[in-house]
Amino acid sequence: MIEFLQQLINGLSLGAIYALIALGYTMVYGVLRFINFAHGDVYMLGAFAGLYISPFVAKFLGTVADWAKAHSHLPGATLLLGAVGGDTPWTGALLVLLFAMVACAIAGIVIEKLAYRPLRNSPRLTVLITAIGVSLFLENFGQYAFGVDPQSFPDLIGDHAITLPAWFGPLTNLTVMVSQVLVFAATILLLIALWYIVTKTKLGTAMRALSVNPTATSLMGVNNDVVISFTFGLGSALAGAAGILISIQQPSIDPLMGLQPGINAFVAAVLGGIGNIPGAAFGGILIGVIQTLVVGYSDTLHIPSGYRDAVAFFLLILILLFKPTGLFGRVEREKV
Amino acid sequence: MMRITSVLPWLAAFALGASAAMAQAQIKVGEFASMSGGSASFGQSSHNGTALAIDEINAAGGLLGKKVDLITEDDRSMAGEPSTIVHKLISEDGVVAVLGEVASSKSLEAAPICQENHIPMISPASTNAKVTEVGNYIFRVCFIDPFQGKVMAKFALSRGWKNVAILKDVKQDYSMGLADAFEKAITANGGSIVKEQEYSTGDKDFRAQLTSIKASHPDAIFVPGYYAEVALIARQARQFGIKVPLLGGDGWVGESLLKVAGHALDGCYFSNHYSQDDPSPVIQDFVKKYQAKYGEKPDAMAALGYDSAKILADAITRAGTTAEPQLRNAIAATKDFKGVTGDITLDADRNATKAAVILTIANGGFKFVQRVAP
Numbered sequence: 001m002i003e004f005l006q007q008l009i010n011g012l013s014l015g016a017i018y019a020l021i022a023l024g025y026t027m028v029y030g031v032l033r034f035i036n037f038a039h040g041d042v043y044m045l046g047a048f049a050g051l052y053i054s055p056f057v058a059k060f061l062g063t064v065a066d067w068a069k070a071h072s073h074l075p076g077a078t079l080l081l082g083a084v085g086g087d088t089p090w091t092g093a094l095l096v097l098l099f100a101m102v103a104c105a106i107a108g109i110v111i112e113k114l115a116y117r118p119l120r121n122s123p124r125l126t127v128l129i130t131a132i133g134v135s136l137f138l139e140n141f142g143q144y145a146f147g148v149d150p151q152s153f154p155d156l157i158g159d160h161a162i163t164l165p166a167w168f169g170p171l172t173n174l175t176v177m178v179s180q181v182l183v184f185a186a187t188i189l190l191l192i193a194l195w196y197i198v199t200k201t202k203l204g205t206a207m208r209a210l211s212v213n214p215t216a217t218s219l220m221g222v223n224n225d226v227v228i229s230f231t232f233g234l235g236s237a238l239a240g241a242a243g244i245l246i247s248i249q250q251p252s253i254d255p256l257m258g259l260q261p262g263i264n265a266f267v268a269a270v271l272g273g274i275g276n277i278p279g280a281a282f283g284g285i286l287i288g289v290i291q292t293l294v295v296g297y298s299d300t301l302h303i304p305s306g307y308r309d310a311v312a313f314f315l316l317i318l319i320l321l322f323k324p325t326g327l328f329g330r331v332e333r334e335k336v
Numbered sequence: 337m338m339r340i341t342s343v344l345p346w347l348a349a350f351a352l353g354a355s356a357a358m359a360q361a362q363i364k365v366g367e368f369a370s371m372s373g374g375s376a377s378f379g380q381s382s383h384n385g386t387a388l389a390i391d392e393i394n395a396a397g398g399l400l401g402k403k404v405d406l407i408t409e410d411d412r413s414m415a416g417e418p419s420t421i422v423h424k425l426i427s428e429d430g431v432v433a434v435l436g437e438v439a440s441s442k443s444l445e446a447a448p449i450c451q452e453n454h455i456p457m458i459s460p461a462s463t464n465a466k467v468t469e470v471g472n473y474i475f476r477v478c479f480i481d482p483f484q485g486k487v488m489a490k491f492a493l494s495r496g497w498k499n500v501a502i503l504k505d506v507k508q509d510y511s512m513g514l515a516d517a518f519e520k521a522i523t524a525n526g527g528s529i530v531k532e533q534e535y536s537t538g539d540k541d542f543r544a545q546l547t548s549i550k551a552s553h554p555d556a557i558f559v560p561g562y563y564a565e566v567a568l569i570a571r572q573a574r575q576f577g578i579k580v581p582l583l584g585g586d587g588w589v590g591e592s593l594l595k596v597a598g599h600a601l602d603g604c605y606f607s608n609h610y611s612q613d614d615p616s617p618v619i620q621d622f623v624k625k626y627q628a629k630y631g632e633k634p635d636a637m638a639a640l641g642y643d644s645a646k647i648l649a650d651a652i653t654r655a656g657t658t659a660e661p662q663l664r665n666a667i668a669a670t671k672d673f674k675g676v677t678g679d680i681t682l683d684a685d686r687n688a689t690k691a692a693v694i695l696t697i698a699n700g701g702f703k704f705v706q707r708v709a710p
Contacts, residue, residue: 003551010543017541140372148376150564152595161575175576250540252568252596256374260538295533295544305545306506306534 006174007296008289013180015288016187017246021265022272022280023190024238027198030275031211031231034124037131038111040262041138042104042236046243047153047253048146049103050096054154057095093156093248100244101237108236109229116232117225142255153251156244157182179249186245190238191281198277203230211275264291264309271316273329282327287312362405363398363658365390365648366425368436368446373413374537375562377590378438378637382460383408384630385641386435389649392625399652406645407431411442422446426453432658433458435644438637440464440510447474454660456667458648460640461609463586464513468686475667475686477643477675478609479710481510484585485517487607487692487708488558492583493527497555500583501531503545503569505561508537514560514585530554535565542569546576558583563590570600581605589635594700601697609636610677611693611704622676636677643675 021043028036068081083091115134119127159179164172198204206227209217218224246261247253268287272279291308298305319327367386370379390406398404407429411417418437425431426449434450434457437443443462450457451471459467459476463484468474492500500522505511519529531552533545546569549557557573559566559582566588573582584606594601612623612633622642626634634642647670652658655666673680678690694705 003547006547007544010541010547013543014541143372143376148372148374148380149590150567150592150596152592152598161577177575246540250568251571252540252564252592254374254564256538257540260536261540292544296548298533298548304506304534306536308544309536 002170002173003296005171007292009174009176009180010296011289011292012285013177013183013249013288014292015268015285016180016184017242017249017261017284018265018268018288019281019284020183020187020190020242020245021239021261022269022284023187023194023277024235024242025266025269026272026274026277026280027194027238028231028235029269030277031207032228033211033275034116034127035131035266035274036232036235037128037262038134038138039235039239040258040265041135041142042108042111042239042258043243043246043262044142044253044255044258045107045138046100046104046240047247047257048142048243048255049100049240050156050244050247051151051153051253053099053103054092054096054156057092057099061092061095089156089158093244096156097241097244100240102240104240104243105233105237108232108239111236112229112232117228139255139259146255148255150252150254153247153253155251156248159248177249179245183245183249186241187281187284190241191277194234194238194277197234203227207231264312267313267316271319271326273326276326276328279326279328290315362403363400363652364405364407364429364431365645366422366429366431366434367406367408368411368418368421368425368434368442369408370413370437370439370442371408371410373411374564375413375439377563377592378461379410379413381635381637382436382438382641382644385626385634385638385643386460386645388626388629388638389642389645391629393645393649399649400656400658404649411437413439413442415441415445418442418445419449422449426450426455431455432652432663433648435460435641435648437462438640439508440467440513441508443467444470444509447471450474454664456648456660456664458644458667460644461586461637462510464509465517466509466513472668472686473664475647475682477647477677477680477688478586478640479690479692480687481513481585482517482520483710484607484692485514485519485560486521487694488583488585488605489518489521489525489527491605491607491694491708492522492556492558493525495556497581498527499530499553499555500527501533501549501552501554501557502529503533503535503542503549503557503559503561505537505565506534508562508587510585510587511560511562514587515558518558518560535561535569537562537565539565540568542572543576546573546578550576550578554580556581556583560585560587562587563593564596567593567596567601570597570604574600586636589637589702591635594697599700603696603698605694605696605705607692607708608695608702609692610639611695611702612639613702613704614693618674619676639676643673643677643680646675647673647680 024039068077071077162176206222210227268283269280272283290312294308294311295305369383390404409421438461440462443459447470451473456473461478463481465480502515504515531549582604586608588606651666655662670682680688689710691707691709693707695702696705
């Protein structure tokens with residue numbers, strides 16, 4: 001029982017990672033009807049942006065802490081020290097996260113401008129192939145710029161296993177890492193934030209309108225280019241956030257790290273109904289849990305654990321056979 | 337940096353190839369390696385070792401009065417690439433022999449092409465037994481997995497670790513072969529495998545496998561994978577409170593292993609081809625030369641790359657020609673060659689018989705434990 005619960009936790013945490021990446025896939029698809037295959041590589045850029053900025057962030061926080069110590073008589077200095085002092089690396093993690101998100105948003109907007117915008121009126125296949133080209137470019141550029149060997153990602157939050165309180169009884173044997181909870185919480189927060197942006201803001205309304213009929217929106221005075229740039233920026237910022245959060249949990253980053261989770265996240269997005277935001281999150285969690293349970297019970301199921309991706313993808317085919325739009329992709333109107 | 341230096345001789349060779357008169361003045365040797373991609377650490381090391389050997393040979397006047405021209409191609413650590421580039425090396429460049437690869441999966445792809453064209457291929461470090469079984473033109477200068485697996489199985493038993501779990505990489509012939517050899521050796525000698533789990537190259541989350549392994553209460557875990565995944569496996573195992581040692585093979589050696597794993601691998605053991613701390617003068621001489629050229633200490637892959645080129649050169653000298661089958665026969669006759677990774681004799685199956693070393697990890701470095709003779 002404990003082992004099953006532990007596997008469930010493992011599955012949820014793996015699924016949260018897929019969900020986090022799938023959100024970006026599905027949002028860009030929802031607006032532009034186009035799979036941005038370079039999404040996984042933007043995620044990689046986010047991780048490297050975090051790697052290179054974190055020493056500067058640490059230095060900056062150190063300087064601020066010193067200043068606060070030296071000026072402790074000023075009002076608020078103690079508070080400031082509390083926020084940036086040695087025991088609370090969260091401020092640093094947050095700064096690194098924001099930086100990576102901004103860097104990725106810029107990268108996403110630039111990629112859109114250089115690679116996809118000239119093809120705005122081309123057949124969809126052309127754009128799709130260009131996306132694959134961008135993905136290959138980023139992977140090889142990454143190998144050239146960052147080196148091919150995996151690099152160790154700094155432990156920004158002081159990751160450790162959470163000690164469960166005694167009243168959990170036998171459940172105290174479960175291992176849950178701070179970083180796993182963080183990824184899960186971040187996925188939910190970003191899900192809510194996305195939902196808010198898409199349904200409650202003016203830009204979100206424009207995004208949804210554009211996904212229905214781009215010609216009509218431009219006739220209504222919406223600047224389509226701005227909306228599309230914003231969509232790419234937002235999607236890429238999500239990828240950047242995923243890059244940091246996941247690298248905190250699995251602190252080994254390399255230029256090809258976007259490949260494998262990218263595929264799984266893409267499958268998750270399709271499973272949930274591509275273009276549907278909650279669907280992507282649900283699809284990610286589902287794939288993560290299924291893969292984990294296949295591995296955990298490979299002996300009982302008589303399926304070697306190496307087949308975990310095959311099982312997940314087989315399930316995808318089954319679901320698509322009966323529900324070709326994915327689990328949640330029902331009504332066109334609901335798509336962002 | 338690495339890429340530029342590897343492309344330059346290629347460009348030079350290309351320019352020279354245009355003038356047919358120059359073509360005869362040199363001996364062309366092809367090399368395919370993972371210069372980029374997932375196992376680039378291996379490819380770059382073995383390439384550095386190979387290039388150092390070729391430089392030395394040319395500095396000493398070349399072979400049979402001709403300069404040796406090393407043509408290096410990058411297979412980007414990707415399946416499918418080796419066959420394309422080895423075809424190119426043989427049919428376009430007209431190489432007399434092919435050196436490569438480290439990863440067994442890549443060597444297995446290239447070997448049938450070399451065999452078909454009757455071009456000798458010497459793998460520096462592919463330990464999977466199947467590689468040289470492809471045909472009589474395929475050689476290697478390293479020991480093979482049945483030996484490496486036996487070494488680690490006996491070592492585990494000698495420490496009293498009888499119940500061992502295995503976590504292997506289904507995408508690597510190397511990992512599957514080594515796990516198989518280990519399992520056979522340990523069950524034949526009174527031990528048992530309590531759990532077998534699998535993962536794929538590129539995975540970063542091993543919690544499902546480790547949870548299931550933990551429940552089987554092993555004395556040790558055999559992880560015959562490559563360094564990138566092993567580092568994360570070790571970290572996650574320690575997070576789960578799995579305190580038993582991890583055991584592995586030569587695939588563990590990579591620059592990033594200890595940087596990513598931190599202290600998670602302390603007290604773990606793996607088998608390897610050589611130890612750079614070995615005081616023997618042959619090794620220390622090699623370490624000094626390598627360090628002078630590349631500014632870092634050579635790992636086992638560099639040493640094997642160096643030996644593969646030196647054995648080929650030795651065979652060309654003894655054959656007195658690069659024609660076939662004389663060259664192949666000369667390589668096959670290699671006996672007691674004083675290599676950096678030990679005295680190399682190629683047996684009837686074209687595999688090197690030589691000793692393995694067992695290393696442990698302590699204080700952020702590798703430490704020599706013992707040498708195991710074949």
